Amino acid sequence: xxxxxxxxxxxxxxxxxxxxxxxxxxxxxxxxxxxxxxxxxxxxxxxxxxxxxxxxxxxxxxxxxxxxxxxxxxxxxxxxxxxxxxxxxxxxxxxxxxxxxxxxxxxxxxxxxxxxxxxxxxxxxxxxxxxxxxxxxxxxxxxxxxxxxxxxxxxxxxxxxxxxxxxxxxxxxxxxxxxxxxxxxxxxxxxxxxxxxxxxxxxxxxxxxxxxxxxxxxxxxxxxxxxxxxxxxxxxxxxxxxxxxxxxxxxxxxxxxxxxxxxxxxxxxxxxxxxxxxxxxxxxxxxxxxxxxxxxxxxxxxxxxxxxxxxxxxxxxxxxxxxxxxxxxxxxxxxxxxxxxxxxxxxxxxxxxxxxxxxxxxxxxxxxxxxxxxxxxxxxxxxxxxxxxxxxxxxxxxxxxxxxxxxxxxxxxxxxxxxxxxxxxxxxxxxxxxxxxxxxxxxxxxxxxxxxxxxxxxxxxxxxxxxxxxxxxxxxxxxx
Amino acid sequence: xxxxxxxxxxxxxxxxxxxxxxxxxxxxxxxxxxxxxxxxxxxxxxxxxxxxxxxxxxxxxxxxxxxxxxxxxxxxxxxxxxxxxxxxxxxxxxxxxxxxxxxxxxxxxxxxxxxxxxxxxxxxxxxxxxxxxxxxxxxxxxxxxxxxxxxxxxxxxxxxxxxxxxxxxxxxxxxxxxxxxxxxxxxxxxxxxxxxxxxxxxxxxxxxxxxxxxxxxxxxxxxxxxxxxxxxxxxxxxxxxxxxxxxxxxxxxxxxxxxxxxxxxxxxxxxxxxxxxxxxxxxxxxxxxxxxxxxxxxxxxxxxxxxxxxxxxxxxxxxxxxxxxxxxxxxxxxxxxxxxxxxxxxxxxxxxxxxxxxxxxxxxxxxxxxxxxxxxxxxxxxxxxxxxxxxxxxxxxxxxxxxxxxxxxxxxxxxxxxxxxxxxxxxxxxxxxxxxxxxxxxxxxxxxxxxxxxxxxxxxxxxxxxxxxxxxxxxxxxxxxxxxxxxxx
Numbered sequence: 016x017x018x019x020x021x022x023x024x025x026x027x028x029x030x031x032x033x034x035x036x037x038x039x040x041x042x043x044x045x046x047x048x049x050x051x052x053x054x055x056x057x058x059x060x061x062x063x064x065x066x067x068x069x070x071x072x073x074x075x076x077x078x079x080x081x082x083x084x085x086x087x088x089x090x091x092x093x094x095x096x097x098x099x100x101x102x103x104x105x106x107x108x109x110x111x112x113x114x115x116x117x118x119x120x121x122x123x124x125x126x127x128x129x130x131x132x133x134x135x136x137x138x139x140x141x142x143x144x145x146x147x148x149x150x151x152x153x154x155x156x157x158x159x160x161x162x163x164x165x166x167x168x169x170x171x172x173x174x175x176x177x178x179x180x181x182x183x184x185x186x187x188x189x190x191x192x193x194x195x196x197x198x199x200x201x202x203x204x205x206x207x208x209x210x211x212x213x214x215x216x217x218x219x220x221x222x223x224x225x226x227x228x229x230x231x232x233x234x235x236x237x238x239x240x241x242x243x244x245x246x247x248x249x250x251x252x253x254x255x256x257x258x259x260x261x262x263x264x265x266x267x268x269x270x271x272x273x274x275x276x277x278x279x280x281x282x283x284x285x286x287x288x289x290x291x292x293x294x295x296x297x298x299x300x301x302x303x304x305x306x307x308x309x310x311x312x313x314x315x316x317x318x319x320x321x322x323x324x325x326x327x328x329x330x331x332x333x334x335x336x337x338x339x340x341x342x343x344x345x346x347x348x349x350x351x352x353x354x355x356x357x358x359x360x361x362x363x364x365x366x367x368x369x370x371x372x373x374x375x376x377x378x379x380x381x382x383x384x385x386x387x388x389x390x391x392x393x394x395x396x397x398x399x400x401x402x403x404x405x406x407x408x409x410x411x412x413x414x415x416x417x418x419x420x421x422x423x424x425x426x427x428x429x430x431x432x433x434x435x436x437x438x439x440x441x442x443x444x445x446x447x448x449x450x451x452x453x454x455x456x457x458x459x460x461x462x463x464x465x466x467x468x469x470x471x472x473x474x475x476x477x478x479x480x481x482x483x484x485x486x487x488x489x490x491x492x493x494x495x
Numbered sequence: 496x497x498x499x500x501x502x503x504x505x506x507x508x509x510x511x512x513x514x515x516x517x518x519x520x521x522x523x524x525x526x527x528x529x530x531x532x533x534x535x536x537x538x539x540x541x542x543x544x545x546x547x548x549x550x551x552x553x554x555x556x557x558x559x560x561x562x563x564x565x566x567x568x569x570x571x572x573x574x575x576x577x578x579x580x581x582x583x584x585x586x587x588x589x590x591x592x593x594x595x596x597x598x599x600x601x602x603x604x605x606x607x608x609x610x611x612x613x614x615x616x617x618x619x620x621x622x623x624x625x626x627x628x629x630x631x632x633x634x635x636x637x638x639x640x641x642x643x644x645x646x647x648x649x650x651x652x653x654x655x656x657x658x659x660x661x662x663x664x665x666x667x668x669x670x671x672x673x674x675x676x677x678x679x680x681x682x683x684x685x686x687x688x689x690x691x692x693x694x695x696x697x698x699x700x701x702x703x704x705x706x707x708x709x710x711x712x713x714x715x716x717x718x719x720x721x722x723x724x725x726x727x728x729x730x731x732x733x734x735x736x737x738x739x740x741x742x743x744x745x746x747x748x749x750x751x752x753x754x755x756x757x758x759x760x761x762x763x764x765x766x767x768x769x770x771x772x773x774x775x776x777x778x779x780x781x782x783x784x785x786x787x788x789x790x791x792x793x794x795x796x797x798x799x800x801x802x803x804x805x806x807x808x809x810x811x812x813x814x815x816x817x818x819x820x821x822x823x824x825x826x827x828x829x830x831x832x833x834x835x836x837x838x839x840x841x842x843x844x845x846x847x848x849x850x851x852x853x854x855x856x857x858x859x860x861x862x863x864x865x866x867x868x869x870x871x872x873x874x875x876x877x878x879x880x881x882x883x884x885x886x887x888x889x890x891x892x893x894x895x896x897x898x899x900x901x902x903x904x905x906x907x908x909x910x911x912x913x914x915x916x917x918x919x920x921x922x923x924x925x926x927x928x929x930x931x932x933x934x935x936x937x938x939x940x941x942x943x944x945x946x947x948x949x950x951x952x953x954x955x956x957x958x959x960x961x962x963x964x965x966x967x968x969x970x971x972x973x974x975x976x977x978x979x980x981x982x983x984x
Contacts, residue, residue: 187869204915475653
């Protein structure tokens with residue numbers, strides 16, 4: 016093809032624009048990879064020496080981890096600047112195909128847009144701050160290195176989830192979040208309560224992960240790939256859904272189910288107050304700031320699907336509103352500060368769900384960021400605030416500043432008493448779950464397990480020995 | 496294919512892989528190791544591992560055409576090396592080597608070492624053949640050392656008896672069924688009632704040998720009653736899955752390349768996978784937990800083998816490798832911990848973290864590697880298996896998801912119960928021995944490397960699956976029904 020004299024400058028202009036776009040894409044790609052690679056490499060840098068019993072010093076650990084998060088934060092800011100210059104048009108970063116079988120392609124796709132990059136800046140910045148706080152707070156703690164390994168695992172998972180351009184990558188990040196969260200709740204592993212709380216949280220996560228896993232498969236079935244760009248397009252928050260309303264509704268409902276677990280929505284909320292068994296810095300960043308909003312983030316990421324799924328949006332509003340009322344009520348009767356803050360987080364997470372369900376995406380994003388910053392500050396401050404409060408009370412006597420008026424106080428006394436009972440029993444949520452779901456299932460499994468053992472014992476005993484006292488030859492628990 | 500000069504290195508590597516453990520077993524049984532049988536065993540299994548890897552490399556760098564040698568009987572050759580064999584040989588080598596390296600000194604005497612080496616050689620030989628009669632012999636030969644070892648263990652008589660009953664049933668069904676299939680081959684058009692009945696008998700044998708409900712009891716019993724090495728060596732290679740692959744793929748009367756027996760087996764396997772994972776939740780000791788988890792994961796492999804989509808079959812193969820490596824690691828960590836701290840109950844928190852923090856870390860890593868931790872091979876395996884199952888049958892996909900969810904909760908409960916709880920801070924701290932650390936690190940590194948860069952393995956397994964189903968890789972389309980999967984070559 017040849018260009019005429021008039022067409023040549025236009026072609027050059029287009030060529031120049033193309034090369035500029037290519038170089039911008041290359042820069043954004045590099046910055047996005049840096050946001051992921053910095054915490055991921057630090058995970059190995061801090062984790063591997065610990066695995067060979069040669070952990071880094073406390074100073075080196077906090078410097079490496081803090082440096083990685085700061086680097087990721089700066090890379091996020093730079094990406095934000097580049098994107099802002101281009102009107103926040105999304106940049107797809109394709110890092111390759113992880114593996115592929117038949118029609119099933121697992122691609123490593125990331126996306127930098129008006130949702131993901133601000134969120135990465137916010138999350139990595141918060142991680143860097145908590146790293147600085149935890150370096151002092153956990154000084155000489157036996158699990159010092161373990162904490163920072165889990166913090167970098169969390170940071171890696173968070174960035175992976177936030178920058179994910181496909182459901183496969185998002186799921187990988189989501190799993191890292193769940194595992195690091197569980198291990199940090201059970202950080203003080205010598206305490207039985209911490210173990211129970213961690214197992215409870217992990218069980219809730221895994222049950223709700225079924226939603227995300229199934230949603231992933233449904234997305235592959237619907238569009239032949241896990242890439243979000245085949246699922247919806249456009250500039251966030253005004254994307255357009257590319258699948259049928261039926262698919263959109265099914266996938267959205269599955270995503271709502273997944274989000275309910277991580278964001279502690281009723282009836283999957285009772286793990287959250289117990290999760291405060293972990294160290295204060297992890298409580299701040301997980302249950303005050305980032306992990307609690309992971310579900311909301313996934314819903315914001317897939318907002319075009321919700322647009323095409325009014326049923327899912329309705330479900331979000333109902334679940335969110337119910338959770339907010341439940342948590343606000345229960346939070347009022349908590350007797351320890353961290354539990355009170357946990358329920359306050361739950362209330363806000365419920366309201367954020369309502370906002371997303373009503374279609375206020377930008378409001379929800381601003382709400383997430385502001386709530387996360389405020390709540391993590393409150394949780395980080397809580398141990399010293401209590402100390403200060405005790406000193407104040409000792410100095411002044413009584414309970415200075417305690418509220419003397421409340422809305423509940425205006426209700427009839429009988430209603431107040433009933434509400435108090437409901438709140439004290441945490442809305443009967445746990446009682447219902449344990450009595451009607453967990454308890455019967457557990458008892459059934461225990462009976463099956465017992466029957467299995469009896470059958471093995473019977474089958475493994477010679478007929479002439481059956482019925483005799485076989486205690487001496489019963490299968491022993493000794494090591495072999 | 497016919498044998499030519501290019502296959503000599505491959506054949507030499509195969510012979511080396513099988514003969515090395517046999518030679519070491521002979522050496523140890525003659526007292527040649529002077530009371531230190533671990534060294535010759537390690538060398539022999541290292542040779543097997545290297546030879547297995549050589550076969551894999553030859554396979555990947557060559558034309559990737561199945562090597563078939565020797566007498567052909569009932570659809571299978573005496574020597575049969577394809578993509579599946581090329582992947583399974585180094586897998587078995589690594590598992591057996593790790594077992595020998597981690598085995599406690601007081602366990603690894605001469606006879607125990609000989610049993611491990613003989614078991615390894617037989618398993619490697621079994622994975623190199625498709626000859627039905629050789630498969631029968633190998634079933635017997637691999638079961639005997641397990642039974643001897645279990646019976647010789649204090650407190651293992653119950654498990655040995657359960658194992659003996661089940662294996663006798665399995666071997667009898669296998670032998671009779673295979674002979675019936677040879678007499679009236681169902682893989683040739685016009686096969687009659689005798690051959691079909693033989694196929695169902697072999698299916699029953701696979702059912703028993705794989706520990707599928709209702710014949711699953713020997714699985715947890717073996718883990719409780721036998722030495723850990725015996726239980727791992729008997730269950731991780733999954734020779735019944737291999738037998739099912741060799742005997743049930745490519746029947747002429749099934750248009751999709753998979754035997755009807757395998758389809759029925761897969762439904763029972765799905766139930767077993769979920770049931771095993773649910774039972775793992777309520778286990779009261781660590782060995783019971785590992786046994787039921789192994790039962791569940793092993794059933795997942797069989798469930799995926801009947802898949803009519805390449806990704807499901809591929810997911811089954813990947814689960815075979817990933818769960819084998821991860822559960823071997825988990826079992827060995829448990830064994831190392833038991834040898835230092837005694838039996839481990841899951842009824843109350845045992846507080847072992849302070850005793851052995853590195854073992855706690857490895858337990859967690861292997862446990863998470865067995866349940867789909869991103870970045871490990873099990874994540875890839877789960878992805879393929881779940882996607883394939885859900886694509887094909889909704890209930891299958893949901894059962895696979897239920898099994899993975901329950902397994903994950905069981906593993907985490909196991910970790911918290913073993914390592915959590917108040918610990919004696921003044922008690923001894925158990926360091927890992929260098930050989931233990933090397934073995935566990937190698938196992939975990941393999942899982943992670945294959946998980947981070949799974950493309951080569953997945954491609955090879957896809958080719959193996961395509962060969963078994965008799966369809967070129969390129970023909971794998973989105974719509975399974977549109978793919979004209981033919982009969983065995």
